[in-house]
Amino acid sequence: MKRKLISMGVISATLLGFSGIAQAACTTTTAKDDLTDEQVVELYECIKGELREGYASLGDEWGTAYPEWGVTSTVPGGVGNHGSRFLMTFVNETGFAEYVKFADEGVKMPVGTVIAKESFNVSKKGQVKKGPLFFMEKVAAGEADEFGNWVYSALQSKGKPMKIKQSFCHNCHGNFEGQDALGYPEEDYRVKVAAE
Ligand code: HEC
Numbered sequence: 001m002k003r004k005l006i007s008m009g010v011i012s013a014t015l016l017g018f019s020g021i022a023q024a025a026c027t028t029t030t031a032k033d034d035l036t037d038e039q040v041v042e043l044y045e046c047i048k049g050e051l052r053e054g055y056a057s058l059g060d061e062w063g064t065a066y067p068e069w070g071v072t073s074t075v076p077g078g079v080g081n082h083g084s085r086f087l088m089t090f091v092n093e094t095g096f097a098e099y100v101k102f103a104d105e106g107v108k109m110p111v112g113t114v115i116a117k118e119s120f121n122v123s124k125k126g127q128v129k130k131g132p133l134f135f136m137e138k139v140a141a142g143e144a145d146e147f148g149n150w151v152y153s154a155l156q157s158k159g160k161p162m163k164i165k166q167s168f169c170h171n172c173h174g175n176f177e178g179q180d181a182l183g184y185p186e187e188d189y190r191v192k193v194a195a196e
Contacts, residue, residue: 026050026128035122037075037189040086044076047120047128051157055118055133058159063133066116070096073185076120081183085119085131089185095138099182100193107180111149113138115182130157136173136181148174148181 026046030039055063069090078087091099095113119131133155144151144166152169154162173181184190 028122028126028128030126032079032122032124040077041075043122043128044086044088044120047130051118051120051130051133054130054157055155055159060155060159060161062114062116062135063155063159066090066092066114066133069093069114069116070100072096072100072191073189074191075189076118077186077189082117082119082134083121083131085121087185088118090116090118097193100191102184102187102190103179105178107178107182109138109180109182111138111140132156132162136169146170150181 026043028035028039028043030036035043052067055066067090069092072089072091076086076088079085081087092112092114094111095109095115098107098109098113099115101107113136115136117134119134121129121131123129135153135155137151137153139149139151141149143149147166147170150170150173152164152166152173154164156162170181173183176183
């Protein structure tokens with residue numbers, strides 16, 4: 001399924017709420033591996049506005065909409081996966097309730113689920129670097145059987161679609177058996193949702 005590019009006017013940086021001061025603070029003197037959760041959250045809060053503006057800048061429908069979806073973790077975690085980046089995952093309304101059960105058996109995400117994962121990194125010099133926005137879309141049986149009926153895609157930090165190979169993504173995601181190919185955020189960071 002091809003999603004449409006929606007046309008958007010130019011959004012000013014001030015509207016998105018990031019200032020020169022916040023940007024200047026997107027650095028750290030702590031080595032990446034030694035960052036505390038609080039420091040990671042601080043860096044995330046600093047880069048968030050700029051990240052989102054970049055992803056949305058060419059008007060991609062999901063790249064614009066995802067900040068309104070449900071967030072699945074409290075701290076951007078996952079160093080070691082996705083190129084040792086810090087990751088923050090959002091799920092649209094169709095799939096959120098199912099995703100945040102974080103079940104490890106018999107998971108079957110509803111068709112129409114779209115998952116977006118923000119990413120950023122911290123350089124050796126302590127600067128926050130923007131990473132891609134990754135997507136997984138659950139499609140109907142028959143549309144992507146080879147890849148568990150997931151369609152993978154990604155946007156570069158400036159909003160351009162990335163060239164990716166479905167097999168590259170799924171060769172790793174397909175290993176999360178029983179979890180419908182989902183990797184989930186680190187356990188300590190998962191949002192807690194009251195059981196039904
Ligand atoms: C080497 C293994 C690996 C590869 C390759 C990989 N991923 Fe992931 N992916 C993971 C892991 C592990 C997680 C969970 C990490 C976390 O959130 O902390 C994840 C999470 C995700 C999520 C959030 C949903 C979830 O699984 O919980 C999306 C969306 C995603 N990846 C998209 C992609 C796309 C698109 C590609 C290909 C460009 C890709 N991934 C390639 C390992 C991989």
